[in-house]
Amino acid sequence: MRKSTTVTAAVLVIGDEILSGRTKDRNLGYIAEYLAKIGVDVREARVVPDIEDEIIAATNALRERYDYVVTTGGIGPTHDDITADSIGRAFGVPVGEDPRAIAIMLERYAPSDLTPARRRMARIPEGADLIENPISRAPGFRIGNVFVLAGVPAVMQAMLDYAVKSMKTGAVMLVETIAAGSLPEGLYGEALGAIASAHPDVAIGSYPSFKDGRFSNQIVVRGKDEEAVAAARRAVETMVAELSKDESAR
Amino acid sequence: MRKSTTVTAAVLVIGDEILSGRTKDRNLGYIAEYLAKIGVDVREARVVPDIEDEIIAATNALRERYDYVVTTGGIGPTHDDITADSIGRAFGVPVGEDPRAIAIMLERYAPSDLTPARRRMARIPEGADLIENPISRAPGFRIGNVFVLAGVPAVMQAMLDYAVKSMKTGAVMLVETIAAGSLPEGLYGEALGAIASAHPDVAIGSYPSFKDGRFSNQIVVRGKDEEAVAAARRAVETMVAELSKDESAR
Numbered sequence: 001m002r003k004s005t006t007v008t009a010a011v012l013v014i015g016d017e018i019l020s021g022r023t024k025d026r027n028l029g030y031i032a033e034y035l036a037k038i039g040v041d042v043r044e045a046r047v048v049p050d051i052e053d054e055i056i057a058a059t060n061a062l063r064e065r066y067d068y069v070v071t072t073g074g075i076g077p078t079h080d081d082i083t084a085d086s087i088g089r090a091f092g093v094p095v096g097e098d099p100r101a102i103a104i105m106l107e108r109y110a111p112s113d114l115t116p117a118r119r120r121m122a123r124i125p126e127g128a129d130l131i132e133n134p135i136s137r138a139p140g141f142r143i144g145n146v147f148v149l150a151g152v153p154a155v156m157q158a159m160l161d162y163a164v165k166s167m168k169t170g171a172v173m174l175v176e177t178i179a180a181g182s183l184p185e186g187l188y189g190e191a192l193g194a195i196a197s198a199h200p201d202v203a204i205g206s207y208p209s210f211k212d213g214r215f216s217n218q219i220v221v222r223g224k225d226e227e228a229v230a231a232a233r234r235a236v237e238t239m240v241a242e243l244s245k246d247e248s249a250r
Numbered sequence: 251m252r253k254s255t256t257v258t259a260a261v262l263v264i265g266d267e268i269l270s271g272r273t274k275d276r277n278l279g280y281i282a283e284y285l286a287k288i289g290v291d292v293r294e295a296r297v298v299p300d301i302e303d304e305i306i307a308a309t310n311a312l313r314e315r316y317d318y319v320v321t322t323g324g325i326g327p328t329h330d331d332i333t334a335d336s337i338g339r340a341f342g343v344p345v346g347e348d349p350r351a352i353a354i355m356l357e358r359y360a361p362s363d364l365t366p367a368r369r370r371m372a373r374i375p376e377g378a379d380l381i382e383n384p385i386s387r388a389p390g391f392r393i394g395n396v397f398v399l400a401g402v403p404a405v406m407q408a409m410l411d412y413a414v415k416s417m418k419t420g421a422v423m424l425v426e427t428i429a430a431g432s433l434p435e436g437l438y439g440e441a442l443g444a445i446a447s448a449h450p451d452v453a454i455g456s457y458p459s460f461k462d463g464r465f466s467n468q469i470v471v472r473g474k475d476e477e478a479v480a481a482a483r484r485a486v487e488t489m490v491a492e493l494s495k496d497e498s499a500r
Contacts, residue, residue, distance in 0.1 A: 013295075016455055016472070017470070019282055019291075019293060019295065020283075020286055020292070020423065020425070020472065021280070021282035021285075022457075023279075023457065024276075025278065025279065028297070029268075029275065031271075032268070032269055033272075034271070036270055036271055042269045042270070042271075043269060043299060044297065044298060045268075045269065045296065046294070046295065046297075047294065049293060050455070054294070076456070078435055078439045078443065078456040079442060079443035079446045079454070080455045115437060115440060116439075116440050117435065117437070117439025117443075120439065121436075136465070152465075153460075155460065175270070175272070185326055185327045185328055185367065186367050186368035189326075189328045189329070189365070190366050192328055192329060196330070203266060203300075203330075204329070204330065205265075205266055205267060205328075205330045206328040207272075210385070210402050210403075210404045215386070220267070220272065222266070
């Protein structure tokens with residue numbers, strides 16, 4: 001059955017370490033690609049520091065605007081892990097030690113090893129559902145349309161597998177990539193713009209990369225209608241073939 | 251001479267390809283690290299699609315709030331390159347073909363090769379200063395406190411070298427990293443929180459990584475006052491040494 005709905009999401013990356021450049025974020029790209037494949041379109045991303053007011057403001061701005069928000073980072077056992085409390089405040093609900101989370105953590109830790117720091121990871125906003133963490137057990141959570149995941153990529157990825165089970169999904173974005181090789185963007189830009197105008201149901205992008213002193217280009221056609229995407233792809237392929245012939249004859 | 255001022259910046263990444271996951275952004279991490287080293291603190295980042303209203307809204311939100319905004323992407327020769335026009339609209343100024351940009355491009359292209367698509371890259375908002383592009387010549391620009399750079403990392407990096415020459419800079423953030431190794435965060439979280447409270451002039455973060463089924467942790471102390479950073483570092487080192495001794499005695 002073909003789905004025609006669009007489901008949107010935003011990603012909120014939380015952590016000083018990303019904004020200082022110490023840690024290079026790998027979560028946004030992973031989440032964007034993962035959600036695209038299941039029919040959830042990531043429309044915006046933000047990175048904020050470990051400051052409660054910043055997390056609250058970004059969470060509220062994004063959750064009002066998109067179907068889902070996925071956050072990463074700040075749910076560990078140390079003092080700088082303030083995401084759960086911030087999200088609780090964003091929703092205006094109390095945050096306390098969740099017996100379900102404690103029970104899960106006791107599967108990993110002996111009671112005497114459940115330090116105050118570790119108990120911090122059981123702080124969950126009231127009304128939230130837990131998100132399983134098969135790697136280190138301390139759970140993430142979902143409250144309203146916000147999914148709160150860990151920052152460590154391996155843990156985030158495992159949580160995301162679980163989180164998406166409760167997301168509604170829309171039509172999957174179809175993507176066709178046409179290699180333009182060393183044909184310069186400056187030679188096809190005008191013709192490609194005309195193709196984009198003639199195919200309003202798809203989005204067409206042109207992406208150069210630069211390696212060993214040379215540019216090479218890829219043209220990407222994206223859309224949710226199979227025929228529209230195929231038609232635009234054919235038009236782009238024809239254009240690239242014709243201009244490449246002209247270019248090699250120069 | 252010691253600088254005591256703080257200079258802040260935001261990064262605005264522009265492009266559908268980042269939000270679809272097709273392209274994994276490498277620019278934010280590079281810019282964050284680069285600016286940190288020269289005394290400009292990146293406080294926020296956003297990623298928006300190639301939609302004029304989104305670019306305008308994000309640019310205006312960020313430029314009012316931070317000393318500088320650095321944008322990446324959307325200044326090439328194709329129809330989806332709409333950054334210059336969007337920034338012009340954000341500032342409420344006309345955007346036209348800039349004779350300075352045309353002159354620079356004519357150093358690379360013969361006049362007959364200056365296609366309409368390439369001329370698009372000479373569209374610069376009125377009142378902007380150009381930013382040199384030693385790689386492919388078509389310039390970036392600065393208008394007000396907003397620096398508009400290319401999206402291709404090699405080109406962006408070369409433009410950034412030029413762009414920072416006109417930025418004021420503040421005190422450089424001093425960063426000390428203390429390896430906690432396999433000492434679990436859950437065992438040092440409480441003591442680290444106490445150290446953080448006792449050293450309010452620094453920010454202390456704890457960063458786990460996960461590899462081959464094991465976590466290992468690093469503790470990072472950041473601040474602008476050399477003595478405050480050194481004192482916090484010593485406190486963290488002492489804590490790690492003591493807890494490691496306890497842990498190995500267990």
